[in-house]
Structures are given as structure tokens and as C-alpha cells.
Amino acid sequence: MTKYELIDEIAEKACCTKLDARNMLNAFIDTVTEQLVQGNKIKLIGFGTFEVRQRKAREGRNPRNNEPIQIEASKTPAFKAGKQLKDLVNGK
Structure with missing residues (x-):
């Protein structure tokens, strides 16, 4: 589903x-984005949680030459x- 199809469904x-x-969808997206940039978590009970996760520095491999990279x-x-969304998706 594209953003335009989602707008049609919401309308x-x-x-x-x-x-x-x-306007409602754009306001939602902007608000979620702003809160995540500030490091906040958004919990929508029954739907799910938007959050920012930290990824540690690690060593990887360059796929072209297999050399280690940082x-x-x-x-x-x-x-x-959220649990309710998972259950609905799984047909429970």
C-alpha cells in the first residue's frame, strides 16, 4: 500500500x-519523527512502540575484498x- 492509498483509506x-x-497522516509522521529525533519513545497500546535503538560499534567485513572494517x-x-497487533496478523 502506498502513502496515497493509505490516505484514501483514512479519508x-x-x-x-x-x-x-x-494532513492528519503528515502530522502523525512529523510528530513521530520529531519525538524519535529527540530520543523519545512512542507507545500506542495494542498497536506497538516506536523507539530509537543504539547500535554498538563493531567490526565488519568489506564484501569486495573481505578485509575487516570498523x-x-x-x-x-x-x-x-504490540501483542494485539501480532495476534490479529497471526489470525488469533
Whole structure:
């Protein structure tokens, strides 16, 4: 599903215009992004949790010549599905 298809679904289910649905979706995305950049966690009970995870510095291998390389520590955004969402996806 593309962002535009998602906007269509939101507009239909929320009984609003596509413009309103687009603005709501963009506001949600912007808010989640801002909170993750600040290092905050967003918990949506029953749906899941958006968070930033720390990745340690580690040694890797260059796939071209198999030489060892140092991979720097980094942060990565992550989503962990909640139990209710997992159960629905698994047909429970």
C-alpha cells in the first residue's frame, strides 16, 4: 500500500476529505519523527512502540575484498508490534 492509498483509506474510514486525511497522516509522521529525533519513545497500546535503538560499534567485513572494517556506532529507528497487533496478523 502506498502513502496515497493509505490516505484514501483514512479519508473513507474517518469520513473526511482526502486533504484532511493527508494532513492528519503528515502530522502523525512529523510528530513521530520529531519525538524519535529527540530520543523519545512512542507507545500506542495494542498497536506497538516506536523507539530509537543504539547500535554498538563493531567490526565488519568489506564484501569486495573481505578485509575487516570498523563500523561506527549508530542509532536506528525501530518499531515493535504490540501483542494485539501480532495476534490479529497471526489470525488469533
